[in-house]
Amino acid sequence: MYMGQQPNGFVRALHPPFQPLRSCLSTFRAPARTFAPVEPGTASVPEITQRRTLLWRAPLPRSYINFVGRKILRLILTIQGLGAFALITLAVMITKFGASRRVILPLIRAELAKSGVRLFAMTMLVSVALGLIIIGQTVSLLQRVNANQFLGMVMASVVVRELGPLLTALIVLSRTGTANVIELGTARALGEVEALEALGIDPIHYLVVPRVVGMALGIFSLTIYLVIGALLSGYLWAFFQDVPLTPGEYFSQLTRSLDVTDFVVLASKSALFGVIIAVVTCYHGLAQPLRLEEVSGATVRAVAQSVIFCMALDAFFIVIYLVV
């Protein structure tokens, strides 16, 4: 039993990692009831001032370390599994390049439609809103310091370098990525993967490769439309707010702020977001045996991990950007 833990149902019902934290907190609040019984004369009650620092000086309880350790181990195993799955997919893409193209190309077109064409309207809506949000926030700030000449630069930095690819990836993840996990998880649970194997059809080639290619191309294309839409709508909102800026000045600010690196980073970032989302969602749908009731859990894990890995890649690109 942890120090200060009361042997009642409520404490026992707490999640183990939080029990020591709760016991430390209860020590802080109610000192008279917090310590386990001790033999008379073998211990002294600490002073209140000492007790206040006890929380900060106490070593991390073992169960909390176990909890964190388990999480880290699980993260490492997930990264290992995803890495292996990505490498297998890459190997299949190379070794089976051009194989069964009359079956695979229509599947890639269908994925491109799902991750690109059908999300066009939604992406344009988001791009208009994005232009409004950024301009709305920055115009008032820049006008205060009389720095309207930086409006185009702010738009280029925020939309082209950061929010454009990331928002597009999130749109595709929410609309197509989740559907991917559910489709593949259900297919796995219903034994379709074994059926493909029995027919001599490589499940990675038939189910994963079209999704990876389609999603990478879809996010790349949508990002371009989203960026163009946000830059145009940004100027429109600036015009409505009576910002003294001609279209020529605005676009010359934009062109001065952008260079070739921006376009290379934008293209590679958006395509890699597509690859990450496709690999993570396919991995969670396909790579492990699933029962039907486990599909929803796999979907949640896939979405969370896709977001984390996309953010990590974004951070990695910022580092590259700063170094270059």
Next chain:
Amino acid sequence: MSAAIVCKLEDVAVPSRRDSALTVIEGVNWEVRAGEFWIVGGVQGSRKSDFVFMLAGLTKPLRGCYELFEQDMGEHFGDEFLPNRLRTGMVFDDARLINGLTVAENVALPIRYHQNLTVEESASWVSALMKETDIVEFAQDMPSAVPRYWRVRTSLARALALRPEVLFLENPVRGMDARHTSWWAQFVTKLWRGHSLMAGKPMTIVASTDEFRPWRRSGAQFAELHGKQFFTRGTVAPEDEEIFAMNAEEQV
């Protein structure tokens, strides 16, 4: 001169489909020669499906030696098995059609994938397969809209699409009415003897079943599974009641 050996099992331990480390049938010694027709019976839970899955190369034997077309299935299991895999067909008792494709697309999938054909190029062969298996009326339906009996027939049409030499059937008549059961018994017997669809070429067939009754007059050889063991019974089908009684005794 005797026919070539298609499947050869020596002291094989069969794994479970769900837990590949768990042995469900032990010590199987058996040979299937080209042109033979075997019915493997057993009550529900006797692991017939696990046995057929291993025969079809979907799971690996845990012990012993299993050769399919003289290829050791304990070692050659991945892409190197592909050429031989295309010589076999598998019909699942729950059909396992691809739910995102129509019935016609499901039937066309293997031939389109392996021979790189367009829908139009595969259409005449797919029509012939669907006509022979009486599923033409469901051609444009999605599998979820098709009754189970017809889905299993679609699974058969799909398995025949690549003109396999060996056909594995996982309990195809499970829960079927007399009409469908009779159709299956007759159609599979025709395939074994040489169906016009397969250019009159006889097939090697291994089918699992809950009951021997529908297959009694098919001319097949019979084997049974009970108590984690495999027994061959020759050309005379055991009485189903006898199998049930043996199983009941084991349970007692």
